[in-house]
Every structure is written in structure tokens, then in C-alpha cells.
Amino acid sequence: MDAKVVWLFVFVALYWSYCIFWGIKGALSARTASDYFIAGRQISLWVFILAATATSFSGWTFMGHPGLIYRDGFQYAYASFYAIAIPFTGVLFLKRQWMLGKRFGFITPGEMLAYYFRSDLIRILVVLVALIFSIPYLGIQLRASGFLFNVLTDNMLGTTVGMWLLSIVVIIYVASGGLRAVAHVDSVQAILLGGGIVVIGIVTLHDIGGLSRLSDGIAALTQIDPNTGKALFGTTTPDGYSSYIAIPGVIQFSAGLGTDSAPTGGIWTGVMILTYLMGLMGVQSTPAFSMWAFGNRSPEPFAPQQVWASAMVIGFILMFFTAIQGIGAHFLGADTEFMARYPELVNNVMATGLAGIDLLQSEGQGDMLVPQLVYLLSETAPWLVGLLAVCALAAMQSTGAAYMSTAGGMLTRDLLKRFIIPNASHGQQKLYGRLGVVLIVIAALMVATTSNDALVLMGGLAVAYGFQMWPSLIAVCWWPFLTRQGVVVGLIAGLIAVTLTENIGAQYMPWGRWPLTLHSAFWGILCNLSLAIIISALTQNSDEREHRMVFHNFLRDHASLSVGKRGLIPAAWIITLIWFFFGVGPGAVIGNWIFGDPTNAADWTFGIPSIWAWQLLWWALGVGMMWFLAYHMELSTVPHKEVVALHEDIGDIQLDLDKPG
Template identity: 20%
Template structure:
């Protein structure tokens, strides 16, 4: 009952924030989808951080610690690598967005590589890979509510979907950013309290807990871990996976919303600290507390959900259990709301106004965006409830699928010679290799399909770009020289002289 009441009150808070945000919104494309590019530093940083966290990440980090031991702390290397990309890549995209009015990944890729085909491939692909995550967040919360309070899964899933639908469709980006800030605070407080309470509630001191945990799962305290998973190959795989989050659509779009460039200066040191503060406690619970309490025989799924059982072993666990569910709820809703708005933005900006209604007014655009939100919520909820296996298969390729846009993003920002043909060949070729080495010939030479796909992607991008016509000097000026001048106060000589052609 405590969990149900807390969830209802928290949901009402999110809806209230959405209604208030709507009063502050300009009813324009930028106003609805980007918060008029005027979101403050705190809200921007919180929405960037907690758009990355999800239910899968929340429970997954605990399970990862239990399953693979201290090697899981290697995830932290991705945090610092990722924070560098957030600042270096994010700031350049912010400048481009301010200068040219970009609002989606398709805007950047379509114009940088002067190709409507690449724009459509980018947008449709990102929507396709993002939709399953929304459905899995909703069904995951429905299952979590059933486990925490015996609410039927369908009732919980549909109720949570309605909350998501209301505050996103009403308030747009301003609502999502502000609710992410609220949810981020809730998440952080609950995680830190949980770690503290669990450790002080254990009957043994920390050294004994660590010893018994290691006895329960041999190899827990050393590399490559109990499952001998962590290796140089997997570390590289992990670095690519974490680094590529800059091309996740809901993260990419957030690079356009900050009011000032000072946001990125603050982000440079806040992000890694904040991620460590949130992630390390969950890893420690998985590495120490869970094997200490429940032994070494849990399945991966049992390990992920074991944090609830751990809470139930201590006095006052029902109250803290409600807090744990709210933390998972906050993580899921922050990601799902960000992904939902991103899908609506890409559909409206990259497909509807570009191909279906080129003369759409701001009123038409906002209305269409809201209709798209409703449609995406319905589709995601139905698949999450009735056909979860379809979504599970899609999510298997989602993160490595996103990663195929990482090479053309980096090349587009930092290599003047990268061109349309190279970007298209690299992206499509990399994805085909990903499918081949995932489904037909899994992980040849014990190298993951993601790494093989990145090798193919980068090779094709470079070779095809060098073998075909260079981008025009207008493209080089627009995406390189003008940004260099903005960053360093000087203008470098332009390179390339090919004519811009829309494919």
C-alpha cells in the first residue's frame, strides 16, 4: 500500500510539473521540442544524466556487480570517456544548433552529408530502435509494481503509460527536463540512503561481508571475474558502447536545449562525479551485499531484482522498498519520456514537415507532435504487454545499431574530407556486418560483432570518402571553419570544392 500511495503522489507531481511547464512554453517547434533552447544549466545537466539512466540500468548495475564482480567497476572508465564526449561533441553540436536551428540528429546528418536519403535512414532507424526501449521501460515498471505491491501487470503498465503520455504531451521538452531534474534528485537520494542503510543493517562488519561474498562467488574480487568475462576485447566493446551514447537520439537532441555555453563547462566536471556517485553504490550492493545475503547461485535475472529482497531483510524495509521502486520509477520515466519526445521530434521534423506538409505552421507542428506522442505510447505499450519478445529482439541490436552513427558523427565534426558516399557506405556496411556477425557467424575470432561492425564502418567511411568527390567548400565552411572560428577566434582555410547535391 505504501508503494502504491507513493507512486500515485509522485505521478501527480510529474503531471503537475507538465501542466506548469505548458504555461511557460511557446507553442512553436522549438518551444515544444527544445524548450525554446533556453533550459537552464541545472535542468540541462540533470536531463542529460538521467536520460541515460533507465530501469534496465538501475537493476542491471546491481546484477552486473553480482554476476561479474569488481571488473564491473570498469564501467567507470566509460563514464570519464563519455563525459569527454559530452563536452567536446555536445558543445560543437550546441553551436551548430544555435547557428542553424538544428533540432534532431537527422538535421545534422542530412545537412552535413547533404543527403535526404541519409536523413531519412537516420531518423527512421533511430525511431525503430528507440521504440522498444519505451515499451520495455513501461512493461518493466508494470512488473516492478506487481512485485512491490501486487498491482496486476497490465493495470500498472497502462496506468504508468497514461502518466507518461500526459506530462510529455502537455509540457514537451520543458516538462521533460524539469521532471528529469526532480526524478534525478529522488533517484540519487534513494540510492545513497539504500547503500548506507543496507551496510549498517548487516550483522557483520564490512571486511567480513566482503570475505563471505567472495566465498559465495569465487573470483568476485579479482579479474576477469567469476564468469571470466572482462578482457581487453570486452573493455573495448564497453568503451564503444558507452561512448556511443552521444548518438542516442534523446541525448543528441539534448545538446540543442541549453541556454548558454557555460552549461558545458559545468557538465565537464559534474557529469563524471555524479555518475560515480550513482553507479558505484549500486555496484557495491551487487558485489558485496547480494552474495553475502543470498549466496552465489542466483540467476542473472534474480540478481538484478534481488535488491528488493535485500531491502525486505531489514527493519523498516517496506518504507525503503517503496523508495527503491520510486528510484526505479524515476529512472524509467526519465528515459522513457526523453525517448518518447525524441521520437515525436524526429517524426515531426524529419518526416512530416519535410515530406508530408512542407508548409506546416507552428500550430500544425505542435499538434502533430502531440498526436505522434499518443501513437508512440499506444504502440509501445501494446508491444510491451503482448509481444515483449519482439521488443527484446529489437533491443538486442538497438545500442550497437545506434553506435553505427558514431563514426559519421565524429567524422562529420572533425574530418573535413568525410562525404556523403563515405557516411552512407560506412553506416549501412557496419550495420550489415553487425547482423552477419550476430546472427550468422557470431563473434568470429572471439571479437564481438560490435567491434567488427565499427572496424567495417570506419574503414568504409574513410576509404569511400577518399575515393569519391570531396564535400563542397560551403559544407566545410558551415561545419568546420565557422565552428573553428567560434571556438578559437580564428578562421582556418577551407578545404574541398565539390558542389552540394541533395541525394
Template identity: 65%
Template sequence: MSPKVVWLFVFVGLYWSYCIFWGIKGARMARTASDYFIAGRRLSLWVFVLAATATSFSGWTFMGHPGLVYRDGFQYAYASFYTITIPFTGTMFLKRQWMIGKRFGYVTPGEMFADYFQGEAIRFLTVIVALLYSIPYLGVQLGASGFLFNVLTDGLVGEQFGMWILSLVVLVYVASGGLRAVAYVDTAQCILLALGIVIVGIIALNAVGGWGALNDAMAALGKQPTLGKWKATPDGYNAYLAVPGVIQWTAGLGKETPVGGLWTGIMILTYMFALMGIQSAPAFSMWSFANTNPAPFAPQQVWGSAFMIGLILFFFTAFQGMAAHFLGAHPAVTEAGLAVGNVISDAVNKNPDSLVPYYFNLMADAAPWLIGFLAVCALAAMQSTGAAYMSTAGGILTRDLYKRYLNPTATHTTQKLFGRMGVAFIVISALLVATFSKDALVLLGGLAVAFGFQMWVPLVAICYVPWITRQGATWGLAVGLIAVIMTDSFGQTIGSMFGGLPFGRWPWTIHSAGWGILFNVIVCVVASMMTQNEHQLAHRMKFHSFLREHATLPANKKSLVPLAWGVTIAWFFFGIGPGCVIGNSIFGAPDAGRDGWTFGIPSIWAWQILFWILGVAMMWFLAYYMEMSTVPSKEVEALIEDVGDTSLEKPGV
């Protein structure tokens, strides 16, 4: 057994011990159903900051994101702006959801929506979104962990066997300790995720010869516009260093190939919509309910996500992705004489997801222990999001199905039992799909975050717009989910059974999340116009009157609301929307070379860094100054401890 494999098992053993410890401790502290499902609404500030950050940025950030930066270049690297857009969703909704959850004692978003809209259909749709999100998303993460250990153990641990064994530990600590155990394990996972990405980025930068050598290599690449996967953009620039335009009126992937790359300005924007679904998914509603107060929301959104993870992705992930071109991973670049080394296998060209493990193995001789540590960092990143969705989905199944319809008087002990059974169901379902139908897993996994984004409409309704009716929110959500399916790979597969669809995946380079929210909003508005009811509006206004009383801005800041709207719209348009094409050459044309680049780096990279800094400032302005994520000045009094908790058990039973 090689030294790196020995160290791998040592670090995995230590990591597993930490996970099991918190599983046992969480189980002992989970005296009531509320303790188990939402940590008794008592998560501490820094636990939430780290845990929510780990949950937001999964193993895909660690393993998949660098590979796609390699595959598509800086036009794809705009995806790193999810460090802004994911917490932006939290800024919009978490504080207000916490206030409503505290006031009315909700444990799951299904309970909240069903009570607010006075209907059960929205509850069922919320459960469906939770399952469609958690099972494929978890399956992708668990499958990736098995692949990683297969590669790093040189085949000693089989991919399927590794996936099941690694998943068993997650199942044990999540099912035992509930959301509290997940949160405390996530604190360590967040630190490991961040450290791992930074270390791998340093390895990549060192391998390519440093900052100057990397930029020299990219300057040479920019002078050869047809070199690469997407060849030249319509403007004649190398597609790795430029966005190919605002939009392309193609019939969609599979029908016509985009010219110069997929990542147009509108594609980047709508892809960011999809990733915004991470914090609008039902799981994050439960995360919001789990806090003592909203104090952790702003630091998590501004400093944990936007600043810290943004800094890591815009630099260290960029190092990993772009350096690989010049280290042997890209045959065409090597043949053109632009490579500075040959330490990364060109197999990465066919499977970009395998890039990060190759960086690990560069340290096999110099520091085999580091490979073991980095493997645990990757494993922690993969399990951080999966554990959270396992826990929350188990709670949703228990509260919104079992307790609501089968056993309304279920005791705390019974609820915890069925919550654990729900976690087991989610994990086993994800593993079975990952084991026996990887194609289905890939298809469904691509839909997960787009499904989560469709929850924006009912969240906007309950947090801001009382005019939206039950019928509008329900039918809008249902149609939005269907639109997501039909404009993504899964819909293409279904359509092929009936002779094919007239459009391909992501028509007009608009992501399925964009199509989904478009149809969602249209149907919601039309249905709401047709179903206005004074009695139902009066019921909804109870919630909005409460929010206006507790979440209204001070008089001296109300005049800044138009400015907040303007700043946000401008940032979205120029940072991650159609206006981002300006960044292609504003600081020097992609083929101008280092002397022609204002900051000595490609203009597109400088533009991204600039708007990352502006994005952090925007998030601070909204979360702190506009008080969208701060503790309300007026204390929120709970009207009921937990909706539906009729058990008379005493704590500790």
C-alpha cells in the same frame, strides 16, 4: 492491503502529481515548435545538468546493473565506467553540435546531417536509428516498471496492467509539455535515482554486516577459485574477482563458452563503446540544441556524471551486487558456508534483475514507508531516459518526415500536434512490443545503444573531419548498423532461419558495437576516398571554417593537444581496455586475503576506484582546461532561427 503497498501508492501519487504539473506548465510555455521540441533553446544550467544526467543513466542503472554485478562479479563491474565514457561522448560532440545548431537553426540531427552532407539518405538513417533506439529501449524501461510494481504490491497490480497505467502518466506529461516538461521532471528524477541507489547500497552493506564483513567474505570467496557461475579464470583465480584475460578467440557466445567469464579486456572496451552510444544517439543532439549556451555541458560531464554517478556506482552498486552472494542469493556460496545471512531468495540466481526489489523488501517491517519511496526512485530512474527518447523521437518524426516531405509549410500548432502524435506512436509501439513479444523486445533492446554508437562516424565528420563525404558517412552508417545486428542476438535469430551463422553472439568476446564501428569506419574511409568532390568539400568547409573560428584553442594550449590524446588513449587502454588485466593482482592476488590486499579490498576493486578518480581528472582536463565543453570566447550568431520554419504565426498562437 499491507502498509508498504499503501505507502507505495502515496508516493506514486505525489510523484505523478509533480509530473502532471510540469506537463501542464510545459504545454502553456510551448508557444512555438522550437519551444515544444527543444525548449526554445533556453534550458537553464542546472536543469540540463540534472536532466541530462538522469537521461544518461536509466532504470537499468538502478535495477539491472546491480544484478549483473552479482551475476558476474567485479569483472562486469568495469561497466560502471560508463559514468566516464557516456559523458566523454558528450565532451567530444555536444559543444560543437550546439554551435552548429545555434548558427544554422537546426532542431533535429536529421536536419543537420542532411544539410551538411547535402543528402537525404543520411536523414532517413538518422530517423531509423532514433526509432530503433527509442522504441526497444523505452519498452525495456516500461516493462521493468510493471515488473517492479507487480513484485512490490505482492501481485495486487498485474505486471501488464501496471506497465500500461504507469506509462500513461509518462505519455500525458511528455506529449503535453514537450522537452521542457521532460527536462524539469528529469531534475527530480536524477535526485531520486541517486538517492535510491545510495539507500539500497546502505541496506545491502548493513545486511551483510558492514564494510569489514563484506571484504572478509570476498576474501574467503577468493580462496575458492571454482566457486561461482564462471568458475576459475585461465590464471586460476575466482572469476568474480578477476578479468579472464585480454581476449578469447572463441567463435562467440552460443558456439563456445568463454573460460572464466565473458568480460575480457576487449569485451569491456567494446561494451563501453556501446554505452557511449547513449550521448551520440539522435536524442542527445536535440538535448544539445536545447541549451542557451554550452555552459551546462562541462559540469554535467565532469561533476554530474563522472564524479557523482561514478561515486555511487563504484561503491553503493558494488555493495548491492557483491553482498547478495553472502545473503542467501547464491546457493553454491551458501552451501560452501560463506554466507552470513539468508535474507535474499536464491531465485535471484536465475533472475538477477530481481535483486533490487528483494533489498527493498528487507525494510518491510522496519520502515514500510521507505519501500514506497524507493519504488518511486526506481520508477523515476526507469522513466527518466524513456521520457527523453519519447520527446525527441516525436520531434524527429515530425520534423524529418512529416514537415520535410508531407507539409513543408506546417505551422507551429500543426508541428506540435504531430509531435504529440509521434510521442503517442512511440509509446504505444513500445508497450505493444513489451506486451506481446518480450523475446523480440530483449533482442532489440540489446541493440539500442550499439546503434547509437554508430552515429559517432557522422558526428566526427560534421564536428572534426571535413574529408568524410556524404557517401562515406551514409554507407558507413548503413553497414555499421547491419554489422551490429549480425553480431548480436537478433542476427543469430535471423541466421538460425537459414541454417545458422558460423559465429555466435559477440565473436571473440568483442561486443556488437565494436564490430559495427569497425565495419562502419572501414566502409566510410574507402567510400570517402572514392567520392571526393571539390564542390561538396567547399560546402562542408563552411561548417568547419565556422567551427575553427569559434572553437579553436588559445595559442598557449595548442601544444597540449598531443598530451590530451596521450592521456585519453592511456586511460582507455588501462582503465577499460586490454591493460585492465593488470588490476587483477597489482594490489594483491585475488586469493591473497585481506592481509595480502594492499588496501584491504580486492585488487580489481581498488584498480577500478583508482581509474575512476583518474577518469574524473581526465574529464576535467578535456572539458574545462582543453575547453571542449566550455562557452566559446566568440559569440555565435544565428543565421536563421529555425530551419524550415516558414510559419508567420506570432508567439502564443
């Protein structure tokens, strides 16, 4: 047996042993439903920091993201700003949800919203969102693991067979140990995820020949033919730049992908980048992250996770090492057209592993880029191949495990216990929670088996659904104006709009996928929030508002900004809007040229394309913005006033939705 395969099985066995250990320990610790579903509200500081980071950035970060940078260049690399966009949602909502969970004893977001709006319909819709998010999102993680092991075992395990086999251990430790097991395994997975991306980036840079050779390769990759005015590789933007180092404008009034008038020069316009990141904000607004919030001992870990672990550390890793993986693969033999024109700039180490496949010309092969980069070490460091494979496996399982556990909890608490077995014992709830995990994994495997979409873009569909939870979270955390009727109708409309502007529904519509280069998350939230506001204005009721104010009076009493800082609220709005406009929105078009002419490498101010320098600048400013909001504006700090619990578990009392709390 090949040495790399032996090392692969050795490291996988060690990793699985750790997972099963925590599965058993979690099962022994889970005496009550609260213990099983939200770790008894005892998740500690460092466990949450690492676990929430692993859950936010997973297999599609490790596997799919570099492949799309390879395909689309630095215009897609703006998606790396999800290191800031994802925890931005947490800054707005996690602390306040933790406070409400501690105060009223909520275990699931369905319980919280049903109690707040006095409606079981919103409870059912939350479970629906959890499922339509979790199943495809989990599916892409499992399929990515199958891809990886198919390559690294030299086709010993087929993609489909591999992902089904690799799912077994995940089911065992998640179903047995609940959220406590997931959190402790995720803590190690976060380290493996970040470390793996860094190591693969270093290996890629080494094989290219260093930063100088990388810069020379980018300069050649982005040349414009002086005779035709067209890019030698890739496409040409409307401004005459290579699509690899320029976004194609603010917006393009094309019908959308899959239509006759597809975007020119790439799809990643300023508004496309902004709305795509809006979709990725859906990661921490999903029902699963509400349960993560409820499971914490205190809000103390929220700010360091959002600012330092996510925005700063993961942000730097994505901006630098992931970009090197994606762009650098052109200079390692993955791009046969570039190799034919500039053989002196290519170290053709990928030829054997790729077996002649040109990733740019092969549909869906971008998802195989990272496995091929890992494969490069097969002869020189087979042990490192095994370790990096476990890093990738950990990255893919981190998010999947969290969504399996929380979705199983919502099925049990919000459907079974509420409507079928209201007096279910703690043992029954744990049993049905475990069965829910198994059913969700089977459904996810079926999706992964039948889907042919790129991993990252398939994940984009899932997070667009998750983003539709924003209006309900705005209502319960910030704005009592929004009513039950408005939020329910808005959520339903948002889910429909997302479906009709994504592949699943857009293929039957004249506008195609992502009309006007605006992501489906935008079209969903536009319908969602607009209807929520309009209908709320027409359905105001004094009794219901009095009930909602029980929540908001509590939050104002415990989470209001200190008097001396209230004058900074306009500044916080201005800083945030400026960052989103210029960093990841329409204003990002300035980044195409501000640090040097994209068509003239000698004019690049920092020796790298202007667009990359612009991204690094606004990443640093984004970290500053997150610090200002999370710490200085106290959106993620520990409340000044202690939160006293009214109920340890609201499910243990007879909940009357017709009476205020």
C-alpha cells in the same frame, strides 16, 4: 492493504502530480514548434546538468546493473565506467552541435546532417537510428517498472499490466509538455536516481554487517578449491582465479556466446569491457542528445554535467554503492549455494521475498535483484519502500521520457514536415509530435512485452545502434574529409553489423553473439568507419567540400583551442589512450593481481580485491582526464566568440539542399 503498498501509492501519486504539473506548464509555454521540441533553446544550467544526467543513467543503471554484478562479479563491474564513457562522447560533440544548432537554427540532428551533406537520405537514416534506439531502450525502462511494481505490490499488479499502466502518466506529461516538461521532471528524477542507489547500497551494507563482513564474504565467495583448482562458486578464469574477482584475460578467441566454444571464465575480457563501453558511448551520440544540445541556452552546463555530475558523482555511486548491492546480495540469502556452504557468513533476510529462488540459477531473475533489496524494508520501514519505489520509477522514466519526446520531434520534423506537409503550422507540428510520442510508447511496450533478454544487455543493443552515429558526428563537428556517400554507406553497414552480432541476428550466424568477446558496437563501428573512410576517399568533390567547409570554417573561427594550449593536443591524445587502454581495456588485466593475490585475502593491499581497488583508482584518474579534456582543453566550455544566429528555426525557411549555406 499492506502498509508498504499504501506508502507506494502515496509517493507515486505525489510524483505523478509533479509530472503532470510540468506537462501542463510545458503545454502552456509551447507556442511554437521550437518551444515544444527543444524548449525554445532556453534550458538553463542546472536543469540541463540534472536532466542530462538522469537521461544518461536510468532504469537499467538502477535495476539491471546490480543484477549483472551479482551474476558476473567484479569483472562485469568495469561496466560502471560508463559514468565516464557516456559523457566522453558529450565532451567530443555536444558543444559543437550546440554551436551549429544556434548558428543555423537546427531543431533535429536530421536537419543538421541533411543540410551538411545536402542529402535527405541521411535525414531518413537518422530518424531510423532514433527509432531503433528509442523503442528497445524505452522498452527496457518500462518493463523494469513493471518488474518493480510486481514485486512491491506482492503480485497485485502483474509485470505486463503494471508497465502498461505506469506508461500512461509518462505519455500524458511528455506528449503535452514536450522537452521543457521532460527537462524539469528529469531534474528531480536525477536526484531520486542517485539518492535511491545510495540508500539501497547503505541498506545492503547494513544487512550484511558492515564493510568487514562484506570483505569476509568476498574472500569466501572467491575461494578456489585446493583439490580441483576450480572456483567454489562461479567459474575459474584461465589464470586460475575466481571469475568474481578477475577478468578472464585480454581476449578469448572463441566463436562467441551461444556457440559450442563459449568464453572460459566469463565473457568480460579486456577487449569485451572496452568494446561494451564503446557501445555505451552511444548514449550521448544518439539523435536525442543532439536535440538536448540544441535546446540549451548556452554550452555552460556541458562541462559540469560531464565532469562533476556524471564522471565524479554518478561514477562514485556506481563504483561503490552499486557494487555493494550486486556482490552483497550473495551474503543476504540470494545465493543458495553460498548459503549452504558458508551459513555463518549469510544474513538470510532475502529468503521470504525470494520465495526460495536462487538468482544465479534462475534465468533472467537478476533483473529482480534490486526490487528484492527494496522489499527487505517492508516490515521495518514501509514508507521507505514507497519512496525507493518512486526513485526507481523516476530512474526508469527519465531516459524514456527524453527519447519519447525527441523521437516524436524527429518523426514530425524530418518526415512529416519535410516530405508530407512542408507548410505545417506550429500547431500541426505539435499535434503530430504528440501523436508520435504515443506511437513510440506503444511500440516500446510491445517490445518490452515480448522480450526476455536481461535489461542491461538489451540496452546494450540499443546503445550499439546509437554508437553508429559517431562517423556522421565526427564529420559535421571535426573532419570535413568524410563525404555524404561514405557516411551513408558506413552507417547502413554499421547497423547491419550490429544486428548480425547481437541476439536478434547472431542466432542465425555461425559466430554467435559478440564474436571473439568483442561487443556488437565494435563490429558495427569497424564496418561503419572503415567504409566511411574508404568511400569518402573515392568520392571527394570540390563543390561539396566547399559547402561542408561553411560549417568547419565557422567552428574553427568560434571553437578553436587557444594558441597557448595547442601544444597540449598530443598530450590529450596520449592521456586519453592510456586511460582507455589500462583503465577499461586490455591493460585492465593488470588489475587482477597488482594490489594483492586474488586467491589470498590476507594479501589484499587495501582489504578489498585487487580488481576493485584498480577500478576505484582508474575511476579517479578518469575524472581527472575528463576535467582536462572538458575544461583545460576547452572541449565543453563557452566559446570565446559569441555565436550569432542566422535562423531561429531552419524549418521556417525553404531549405534548398543544393545550395551552400
